[in-house]
Amino acid sequence: MGQNPLFEPIHGISLYDYSAANAKIANGVAVDAICSALGVETPVWEEASQGWVQRMQEDSEFIVISEMGVLFGQASEHPKLGHLQPVAGAGNAQNLDRLATDRYFYEELSGARTAAYEAGLDGAKWIQDNYGISLGDFQQVAMQWMEQQRDESSEETLEYVNYMDAKRQEYAKRFADENGGNIADDVEF
């Protein structure tokens, strides 16, 4: 990896810096705080960000974006950015811990989020409001599970997919009930 020019830092901002910073930004940390922790001014950060986006677009093998996914999930271990928390606070640590350790809970919230969007709600906000888990934290955990999924058997993966879909349907019914039902609920066979 060290030899690949696609991974060379841009203006001193490494892919790990860029990935961890994006995880933190998605979590509500201000860009100013990121720049300050990295010791750069905003124009340097923005040009480096643009550079990393361009590298990903120019990389036909998707190795940069794939590595970014891994590093995104390791944001909390980043030496300069790991400790940064949004002004609003760290969210619900207990639920976040459960999300990272209980795969079924993660699949349930993934299903609920999809159902929420399909019901016209902001799925990410619904999770934040009901479980205190921000979009950034949720995506970080999602990356961890995706990594783990590589070592799963197809049967295990299928079980999780089915579980998520069953939960999606369950939440879809719940959201529909709260919204007065679906458009074709009264159409009978």
Next chain:
Amino acid sequence: MGLFNWGQSQEDKQEYEALKSELATLENRLDAFLAKLNERVDALLSGFIEEAPSVMAEDDRFGQAYYRFSSAMKGQAGSMREKLREVLEKQIEPVYSRYSDTLSAGSEGYSILHEWRHRCARKADEWEEQLQHRVDEATEQVERKDYEPVFAQMMNDYWQQCQLINCRQCGANLNIKQVYYYSAYVACSHCQTQNIFEPGTIARDIEHTARKLAEQRSKHFMDAHERRKREERSLYQQMHELQLTLSMEERVKRSGPKYEQLLSLESKRLQAESEAPELLDRYYRNIFDELTKLLPDLEEHHEKFFKSLQANYQRYESKRSTNL
């Protein structure tokens, strides 16, 4: 068992009529159910088309409100699709299973039952396909936008904004002559002070809008590509149907009027098959040429981006083997 083994007794005939009647009733109910669902699809999509412009007009620059609005429409379409699947699973399939266990394979009743099941499944598939087509069409209609004036206005606003930017040290105009898509250091030509120029949200959206405009200018290539792909599929289907009617002699000798017709279809199919990827290539090439015309400073990146994209779509190109 008599009837289902082709018995001729009165009882058999009655059972046979009862089977046909039950299947016909269920199929009529399925037709009526699909017609009622169609009425709801009409209501859903006309409401979507009517309300979308006001949702878009009040949306933020990321289009989040419209995203939720269109997701809700697609969610409702999905709920109708699931309702139909449930009907197949709970109303059609159990009847099929009940009779298929008792009817003799090869009997007329068995054949009627199979055809009925096939017809019901096909009606459901066609309805779903039509639903998808209508949802796509409505989405395209709502999202269709002429990006020429949008982009022109954006660039105009950007240059006007640049004229008002002065050096924080000496107050001289910074005389910005290039497009900055994000905050950047700009040196004052009078006192050499490094200023941080923050171009704002307009500049951040320029690249995205340029891409939309370049896609719009290149769309005719994509339309032609899709048309050629559809033609290729249709020709392949025609060949398949024709092949089924070939006699053994025509197959073995590879000659005769039908075989000639087959070769003629194959020649047209091969032409369509070879032109479709060329048109796709021209579509992407044109997008990046247009992008470079719109944003010349990004030419080098556009070239690398194009090559990366090209490597990907060429990786998945495949050709049929017809073995004529």
